[in-house]
Amino acid sequence: MKNISADIVVIGGGVNGASITYNLSKLGAGKVILLEKSFLASGATGRSGAMIREHYLHPTLAKMAKESKYIFNNFSEYIGGDSEFKQTGRILVFGEKDYDSVKLNVEMNRDLGIDISIISKKEVLELIPNINLDDIAISVWEPGCGYADPVATTYSFAKRAKDYGAEIFINTPAVDLIIENQRITGVKTDKGVIKTNTVINAAGAWGNLVGGFADELLPMNPLRVQMLYLRRPPSLDDLSIVVVDGLTNNYFREDNKKYTLIGGESIEDLQEIVDPNNFKLNIDHNKIIKFWNAIGKRIPDFKGAICKGGYSSLYDMTPDGNPILDKSDKVLGLYFAIGFSGHGFKLSPVVGKMMSEYVLNGYSNNHDINQFRLNRFKEDDMLEADYPYTDRGHP
Numbered sequence: 001m002k003n004i005s006a007d008i009v010v011i012g013g014g015v016n017g018a019s020i021t022y023n024l025s026k027l028g029a030g031k032v033i034l035l036e037k038s039f040l041a042s043g044a045t046g047r048s049g050a051m052i053r054e055h056y057l058h059p060t061l062a063k064m065a066k067e068s069k070y071i072f073n074n075f076s077e078y079i080g081g082d083s084e085f086k087q088t089g090r091i092l093v094f095g096e097k098d099y100d101s102v103k104l105n106v107e108m109n110r111d112l113g114i115d116i117s118i119i120s121k122k123e124v125l126e127l128i129p130n131i132n133l134d135d136i137a138i139s140v141w142e143p144g145c146g147y148a149d150p151v152a153t154t155y156s157f158a159k160r161a162k163d164y165g166a167e168i169f170i171n172t173p174a175v176d177l178i179i180e181n182q183r184i185t186g187v188k189t190d191k192g193v194i195k196t197n198t199v200i201n202a203a204g205a206w207g208n209l210v211g212g213f214a215d216e217l218l219p220m221n222p223l224r225v226q227m228l229y230l231r232r233p234p235s236l237d238d239l240s241i242v243v244v245d246g247l248t249n250n251y252f253r254e255d256n257k258k259y260t261l262i263g264g265e266s267i268e269d270l271q272e273i274v275d276p277n278n279f280k281l282n283i284d285h286n287k288i289i290k291f292w293n294a295i296g297k298r299i300p301d302f303k304g305a306i307c308k309g310g311y312s313s314l315y316d317m318t319p320d321g322n323p324i325l326d327k328s329d330k331v332l333g334l335y336f337a338i339g340f341s342g343h344g345f346k347l348s349p350v351v352g353k354m355m356s357e358y359v360l361n362g363y364s365n366n367h368d369i370n371q372f373r374l375n376r377f378k379e380d381d382m383l384e385a386d387y388p389y390t391d392r393g394h395p
């Protein structure tokens with residue numbers, strides 16, 4: 001790598017870095033380079049649950065999720081390539097404490113044109129006959145939801161970015177930012193320097209290691225989160241619907257036909273701050289038991305499942321659980337798209353558009369990017385739900 005220059009360098013080849021690179025290239029941003037320290041989707045993206053939903057508790061996020069889902073539904077025409085989106089539908093079940101909030105949030109979503117409704121216990125049982133609803137006060141059905149393949153999605157964005165002229169360097173970490181007179185003038189990689197005036201930090205849970213090159217540390221912590229992997233018993237062979245259990249704050253979805261992935265998003269599940277370069281990749285024994293008990297309580301047949309292990313990965317968690325999409329006040333030409341806090345896969349098609357428009361024009365056309373500004377934390381104006389659900393560590 002000698003005498004390279006670029007109009008824009010994106011650091012981080014996860015789904016968001018790839019989507020931003022694609023959108024910038026498509027909008028004619030000039031020469032765009034994507035740098036990835038190992039390989040594409042090797043961060044949170046590759047281990048994502050990759051569930052796609054529209055139900056959000058804040059209208060800004062619900063509108064973004066709605067547009068993203070439209071793109072996932074029409075991925076090959078809209079982006080090109082395949083995201084392998086599978087529409088399974090999604091059921092959310094809640095206890096008495098969340099009854100009013102659920103009603104208000106569903107009403108807000110429906111006002112935005114989202115296909116979501118409150119359904120009776122009888123209707124839930126028609127969708128999942130073996131589910132235990134004894135402690136459930138209210139249930140929600142989102143028929144259009146499902147999950148995609150996060151690796152296929154990232155590679156599709158990357159391929160289309162290349163079609164529009166982007167260059168992608170894998171196994172090429174950014175090791176420093178070159179700053180002169182408080183302005184970005186280049187990126188140092190382990191293979192040489194790229195001259196540029198614009199850098200987008202899309203390094204996920206590594207975001208503060210990259211930000212640290214410019215002394216620009218953001219309110220974000222890398223959190224270790226865990227996923228359990230079960231082979232369902234034959235009585236549950238047909239269970240493909242995504243389920244969110246608002247009482248245990250566990251969620252689960254089908255994987256590879258007869259397998260189920262189970263994650264946890266209670267406040268207790270989102271506490272383990274780690275070094276993103278040195279964390280345990282396995283699932284802990286106590287989480288296997290906790291998640292297995294939770295799913296076995298909701299669908300008792302899961303007690304007869306086969307445990308196939310599990311894994312850990314990282315959330316890049318901000319104080320309000322929402323990303324930071326902004327530019328630095330300290331260093332001209334430095335932008336951030338980090339802090340996706342465990343829900344950045346589904347938003348990636350729209351985040352790519354929003355960030356590209358912001359970098360090129362200073363605003364985003366269809367969504368209020370200002371709500372994701374860094375200063376919201378200092379201004380005590382966080383992006384929070386009016387009617388949050390109880391004991392949930394996640395928006």
Ligand SMILES: Cc1cc2nc3c(=O)[nH]c(=O)nc-3n(C[C@H](O)[C@H](O)[C@H](O)COP(=O)(O)OP(=O)(O)OC[C@H]3O[C@@H](n4cnc5c(N)ncnc54)[C@H](O)[C@@H]3O)c2cc1C
Nearest residue numbers: 012014016037043044045048049050051174204344345346
């Ligand atoms: C277990 C789990 C389940 C999830 N489930 C869902 C879900 O169901 N739905 C949903 O919407 N979201 C989900 N998420 C969240 C979602 O996966 C992430 O928000 C999203 O993938 C983040 O993408 P990203 O591109 O911002 O970051 P990442 O995928 O982490 O990518 C950042 C990249 O930057 C690279 N990098 C870091 N430092 C450097 C450097 N110095 N130079 C070059 N490259 C660098 C890393 O190697 C990495 O590949 C889940 C996350 C996890 C962990």
